[in-house]
Amino acid sequence: MTQNLSDLTHALIDAAKKAGADAADAVAIRDDTLSIEVLKGRLEQAERSEGTEIGLRVFAGKRQASVSASDTRPEMIETLAQRAVAMARIAPEDPHAGLADPGQLAGDVSAAALDLEDDARPDPATLEEMALAAEAAAMAVPGVSQMQATGAGASTRAMHLAASNGFSGGYGRTGYSLSAVAISGEGLGMERDYFGDSRTHLADLMSPEEIGRIAGERAVALAGASKPPTGRYPVIYDERISSGVIGHLLAAINGNAVARGASWLKDAMGEAVLPAGLDLIEDPHRARATGSRPFDGEGLPTGQKALVKDGVLQSWVLDLATGRKLGLESTGNAARGVSGSPSPSVGNLSLTQGAHSKEELMREMGTGLLITSLIGASINPTTGDYSRGASGFWIENGEIARAVNECTVAGNLRDMLRTIVPANDARTHLSRVVPSLMVEGLTIAGA
Structure with a gap:
């Protein structure tokens, strides 16, 4: 079951206080990334990664320490907090360390107006099709001899930050990318150049044909x-x-x-x-x-x-x-x-x-x-x-x-x-x- 990021950050802060921290802040980040690479008209590589990482910063007076982990089990959270407090107690004092005063904190932390998340979720076949189209467009440019790499990717990220001063907020963002690296010439006369595009919304991404064409034209322009x-x-x-x-x-x-x-x-x-x-x-x-x-x-x-x-x-x-x-x-x-x-x-x-x-x-x-x-x-x-x-x-x-x-x-x-x-x-x-x-x-x- 997917863990709630807000719950994770507050669990970290509670564990830090229980372990003896005077103050603490915590962040939890969940990433889901899919990347596709093609070469010579065929799928070359496909990678999928997803996971949640947590980070905790604790204060013991003017001493601080930070720890992180990708294990979010309750027993690990407790161990992490104990370790962080023990580290903070032997760290050198930093007179400038500390959380924000409550009056400094952001009020409305909604990210809705920023429009950073897109519901589009392209599958691997769609990303492969995009990459192949970009590669074909680059190879169609006269003077392009080969491709070094053409790749497409999609990612989603969600984060939540919480602190013992009362702050709690989070937001997500999506990302879509397509890039091509073209080569002109042969042997010692080879030159390469690239072009790519990256957006938060898939519909805003430039067409594969345009991305490939520009990469190819750039590589050819460098000849000689x-x-x-x-x-x-x-x-x-x-x-x-x-x-x-x-x-x-x-x-x-x-x-x-x-x-x-x-x-x-x-x-x-x-x-x-x-x-x-x-x-x-x-x-x-x-x-x-x-x-x-x-x-x-x-x-x-x-x-x-x-x-x-x-x-x-x-x-x-x-x-x-x-x-x-x-x-x-x-x-x-x-x-x-x-x-x-x-x-x-x-x-x-x-x-x-x-x-x-x-x-x-x-x-x-x-x-x-x-x-x-x-x-x-x-x-x-x-x-x-x-x-x-x-x-x-x-x-x-x-x-x-x-x-x-x-x-x-x-x-x-x-x-x-x-x-x-x-x-x-x-x-x-x-x-x-x-x-x-x-x-x-x-x-x-x-x-």
């Missing part, structure tokens, strides 16, 4: 790639990877990094970090978005807020502990799994889009690099010095001249972010809505 010239040139980060550039900013304003003093933006509050006119907005209440949630991992309310307004940094990303370390309130950004303590994290995010297309930015750039793929990373968290391996296309006279690979781009994130010029091509259904970004004067190491 060579190194770009070495020098200092403008760069455009394609929309498919541009959110990673903004991700470096998010890492620098994360409460953990700021509280440790290990952030190149630690003294930048109230200063310009993006060009004037650009906003960076977090909105955890977007319907059907994968990063939406009605409350955070500590039971605090979530809501829309500007992390950057008109280019100026407005807020750190904080949970309770990092907020206390900095003498600030939590921003409702705690994320929590079954293992360990909560930590600050951002879900849905959008950057102000520009007035011009990516192609118009390319014409404005004249000569430079369009990056479509990044590998590796060397980021100095305290200085913002940046270096990454890249591949994509060399631009001359505002047009794509040839495919390029095996190069490195380097610069300083503070300088890079202050010069970004956004295009208008962001996909608005994504959790991170970030358009293609042009950045001035990066150092390219190529041929």
Whole structure:
């Protein structure tokens, strides 16, 4: 019989109190995942996993400990609680540890308005059919020599969080995905690229034919790639990877990094970090978005807020502990799994889009690099010095001249972010809505 997640979390808290905990919070998560992979027109792999995991965090004064398990029997819950309390009593004191005050907690925790759950439940045969259609569409693109992988998946997740401060809430979400990786060329001349789509509702998913076609066209476009010239040139980060550039900013304003003093933006509050006119907005209440949630991992309310307004940094990303370390309130950004303590994290995010297309930015750039793929990373968290391996296309006279690979781009994130010029091509259904970004004067190491 399926166990009620709310009952599990409250059983964990009751067991923790019985074992001597001063306070506790607990989370229970149930996952059901189905994935299908095809190759050469046949089923290659099928996987199904389902299970429930539980996590318990207990406090003994200002000492805390966390434990987790996938065994939800009553005797295991009791053992888990005893173990957690014993661990907490010998843990070092943390003056910033503790649950939220009851007055800080989210009131209405209903997720109905977020529309995160879909009743569609595709069976393995349906997912296989989708994957086969995507593979066939990719192989139909002239120049595609083979497929590396084509997969489809469906998942459901339900979670419940409860705490001894009186909070109790839960919600579920569904996910559907389809992706294809195509290869062009032969032998040492092979190039590969991908395309995929992921949605909370099956009906919103792009068609298999479109996904396969785009993957195939991308792989073929990379044929004959060579190194770009070495020098200092403008760069455009394609929309498919541009959110990673903004991700470096998010890492620098994360409460953990700021509280440790290990952030190149630690003294930048109230200063310009993006060009004037650009906003960076977090909105955890977007319907059907994968990063939406009605409350955070500590039971605090979530809501829309500007992390950057008109280019100026407005807020750190904080949970309770990092907020206390900095003498600030939590921003409702705690994320929590079954293992360990909560930590600050951002879900849905959008950057102000520009007035011009990516192609118009390319014409404005004249000569430079369009990056479509990044590998590796060397980021100095305290200085913002940046270096990454890249591949994509060399631009001359505002047009794509040839495919390029095996190069490195380097610069300083503070300088890079202050010069970004956004295009208008962001996909608005994504959790991170970030358009293609042009950045001035990066150092390219190529041929």
